[in-house]
Amino acid sequence: MTISGVEHLVDAYIDHLTVERGSAANTIASYRRDLLRYRGFLARRGVTDLRDVDEGAVRDFLVALRRGDPDNGMPALADSSVARTLIAARGFHKFAAAEGVVDDDVAHAVRPPTPAQRLPKSLPVDDVLAILDAASVPEGPRALRDRALLELLYSCGARISEVTALDVDDIDVEHRAVVLRGKGGKERIVPVGRPALSALDAYLVRGRPALIKKGTPALFLNIRGGRLSRQSAWQVLVDAAERAGIDKDVSPHTLRHSFATHLLDGGADVRVVQELLGHSSVTTTQVYTMVTVNTMREVYATAHPRAR
Incomplete structure (x- = not known):
């Protein structure tokens, strides 16, 4: 496993969120789940080294989240879940770039969808x-x-x-x-x-x-x-x-x-x-x-x- 290996970096990023950022347990669990989904997506494309990921791959991940991939047990997600998952992937790439593992943050320009605004329900x-x-x-x-x-x-x-x-x-x-x-x-x-x-x-x-x-x-x-x-x-x-x-x-x-x-x-x-x-x-x-x-x-x- 290279230092730029996706699996290794996911673990390193989760450790960073836990130890250095002090993120809540629920946040850590959510990020871990979302990044495992991202790692699986990259693995199905034959990508195991983060240096081989470009902006197009991140955009393809966004499309896959919205459309789903039934053949690989990946259901289509609601816009709110798509946004959350993509934010986790963006944070992951930003971390890798900040650590000098990769030269560029290729996910920076990929924006999550804006969830439809739902009005809160109130009672008379x-x-x-x-x-x-x-x-x-x-x-x-x-x-x-x-x-x-x-x-x-x-x-x-x-x-x-x-x-x-x-x-x-x-x-x-x-x-x-x-x-x-x-x-x-x-x-x-x-x-x-x-x-x-x-x-x-x-x-x-x-x-x-x-x-x-x-x-x-x-x-x-x-x-x-x-x-x-x-x-x-x-x-x-x-x-x-x-x-x-x-x-x-x-x-x-x-x-x-x-x-x-x-x-x-x-x-x-x-x-x-x-x-x-x-x-x-x-x-x-x-x-x-x-x-x-x-x-x-x-x-x-x-x-x-x-x-x-």
Whole structure:
């Protein structure tokens, strides 16, 4: 195996991402999977040395990702998956060039496809309220926990992982706020509405003491007294939506989308919503403004006598 051998370099690049870049385990797994797909593509073309790869080969890989290759067990991928896989290949070539293994970064000019922008799904306010009410049934410590959990998700627009990671001390009742830890460990302080605080108070007084079995700072507990998992919290929402008769697909992100959309519908500034959601760029948040504009178009089209 030469120093420029594809297999050797894939391992070296993964080590680089793990040790020097400190990439998350999920990111490493994703890159490894994508690069194994790229390595297999090159091997089928008889290429084992990265110095033999040119820009045309990288573009052919892009085409193969989009069209698929059933003969080699390679299904056609959605644009989002194609983009992710090509980004991994581009990073791989950039690494090889930076290390001096190859003279040029031949993948630099090959651009991934832009995935079609999908508008986030949100629920009407009445549907959200129905789900929150359904979380309180049947009564008991778990119902108090479930109501507090869902109230907090909707009140703060938090990610499910942010809420399940909360400790009791992260809730500031006096200032009606909560400390959320988002992606990359970034902290933000988000206000909490009175209904959510009321649900949290009921849970802390009558629910959590009945669930706790050992000392733990975790706010939301499972029936064994440990921290509630992300998967279990997700199931809480699914069960409540089913009891509420909501026939749409509902996930924790649905509540997050609803939080953002309802704020913008109510006149909130998009930059304030950006801070509340913990988005690093306002561009990410602006997709929600498209939702409200589309809603206005629908209302206009059905209500205005000269709309058609």
